[in-house]
Amino acid sequence: MGTAVQTEATQAALTAMKGFTSPLWPIRYKPLPDELLSSWLVRLAHGHGLKVQTFCNLIFGNRLQVWNRDVDRLAPQWLVDELSLRTGTPIATAYGTTLRVYEGLLYQRFSASGALSWIQTLKMYHRKREGFGLQYCCACLADGPQPYFRKAWRLAFNTICVKHQCMRHDRCPQCGASVAFHRMDMGRGGLFEFESLAACHVCQFNLCDALCEPVVSYDAQATAWLEQLCSPLMDTDESKVAAIGLDVLRVMHHLAGLLTSRYQTVTLREHLCAQLGIEDIPMTHGRVSIEARPLAERHHLVQLVAWLMVDLEPRLFRAWRSKAVRYNHLLKDFDEEPQFYAQIVAGFSDWRRG
Incomplete structure (x- = not known):
C-alpha cells in the first residue's frame, strides 16, 4: 500500500x-x-x-x-x-x-x-x-483464524504448553x-x-514459525505435577484457576526464592540437582526474582520446585538433614505461611532429632 x-x-x-x-x-x-x-x-x-x-x-x-x-x-x-x-x-x-x-x-x-x-x-x-515478561506458544499462535496473546502467558511458572506438549518461548528466535x-x-x-x-516488532519474523521444542523434563512425576498445575490456566473460568490453591503457589514461590538465595549456607539448588542427577545451569547474578528471569532459568527452577512438591515433607527433610538449607531460612521472610508448610517445617526445628 x-x-x-x-x-x-x-x-x-x-x-x-x-x-x-x-x-x-x-x-x-x-x-x-x-x-x-x-x-x-x-x-x-x-x-x-x-x-x-x-x-x-x-x-x-x-x-x-x-x-x-x-x-x-x-x-x-x-x-x-x-x-x-x-x-x-x-x-x-x-x-x-x-x-x-x-x-x-x-x-x-x-x-x-x-x-x-x-x-x-x-x-x-x-x-x-x-524484559522478557510475555511468553508464547508458537503452536497456540498458529491455532485458529488469527494469532493473539493470552493472560496465562504472563505467569512465571507456566513455562510449558500442556495442550501442545512443548516449551514456551519468551523472545523472537531470530533476533x-x-x-x-x-x-x-x-x-x-x-x-x-x-x-x-505474531510478527516480531523488530525483524518481522513470524513467531508462529518458531521451533516447537519438546518439554524439558527432569523427572516424570515432577513434570506431570507441573502440567496439572498449569492445566486450569487454559480455562477461561477463573473458578477452575482457584482450584490450584493459593497456599500451594505461595509455598512454591518461597521455595523458588530459596533456590536462588545469596546466603552461602543455602545450597538447596545444588542439593536438588544432585538428587535428580542433573547439571545446574548458570543463573542471572544479583537479587533477581523468578518473575524477572528468562524462560530457561524459570523452567529450571519450577522443575526443581515441582520435584520437591510431589513429596514435600521427606524431600525437604532430606535437604535440611544434608544442611542444604537451615530451619530459620525455611521460614525467613515468609509472612503468614500456610499451615501445612508450617507443620512440616516445625518437625525440623530440633537439630538433635535423629
Whole structure:
C-alpha cells in the first residue's frame, strides 16, 4: 500500500470514528478466550485501520498514556470501561482480560507497584520492554483464524504448553527481541500494512514459525505435577484457576526464592540437582526474582520446585538433614505461611532429632 493510499485510508478511518454517533465503534471485536487486554486493544486499533498510537490518542487523548506502563497489570478503569462501552462487551468480560483477575488466586493482594507473585515483569522503559515478561506458544499462535496473546502467558511458572506438549518461548528466535506487538507499526511510516500480531516488532519474523521444542523434563512425576498445575490456566473460568490453591503457589514461590538465595549456607539448588542427577545451569547474578528471569532459568527452577512438591515433607527433610538449607531460612521472610508448610517445617526445628 503506497503512502498516499495509506494516508487516505487512515483519514477515512479517523473521519468515520469521529462522525460515528452511536456509542459503539464501527469495529467492535470481543476478547478472544483468555486474551490479554493489550492484545485486544491492538486488534481493535488495527481493525479500524489505524496505528496503535493513533488509535489511542484519538480515543483517550494525549494526556492519558496507555503504552508507557504494564497496561495488562494496571488496567486503568478509564481504559477498560471505554473498551467495554464502545465494543458492547460486558464489563466483567472486559476486566477478565486483565491480570487483576488473578488477585486472591495466584497472588494475595493487588499492588500497582512492586512485585506481584508469579506475574512476570516487563521492565518498561518509556514504551519499550527491556524484559522478557510475555511468553508464547508458537503452536497456540498458529491455532485458529488469527494469532493473539493470552493472560496465562504472563505467569512465571507456566513455562510449558500442556495442550501442545512443548516449551514456551519468551523472545523472537531470530533476533532475540522481547515480545512487544504494540510496537509493530512504529517507525514504519505510511508504508505500513497491518500484519498478524505474531510478527516480531523488530525483524518481522513470524513467531508462529518458531521451533516447537519438546518439554524439558527432569523427572516424570515432577513434570506431570507441573502440567496439572498449569492445566486450569487454559480455562477461561477463573473458578477452575482457584482450584490450584493459593497456599500451594505461595509455598512454591518461597521455595523458588530459596533456590536462588545469596546466603552461602543455602545450597538447596545444588542439593536438588544432585538428587535428580542433573547439571545446574548458570543463573542471572544479583537479587533477581523468578518473575524477572528468562524462560530457561524459570523452567529450571519450577522443575526443581515441582520435584520437591510431589513429596514435600521427606524431600525437604532430606535437604535440611544434608544442611542444604537451615530451619530459620525455611521460614525467613515468609509472612503468614500456610499451615501445612508450617507443620512440616516445625518437625525440623530440633537439630538433635535423629
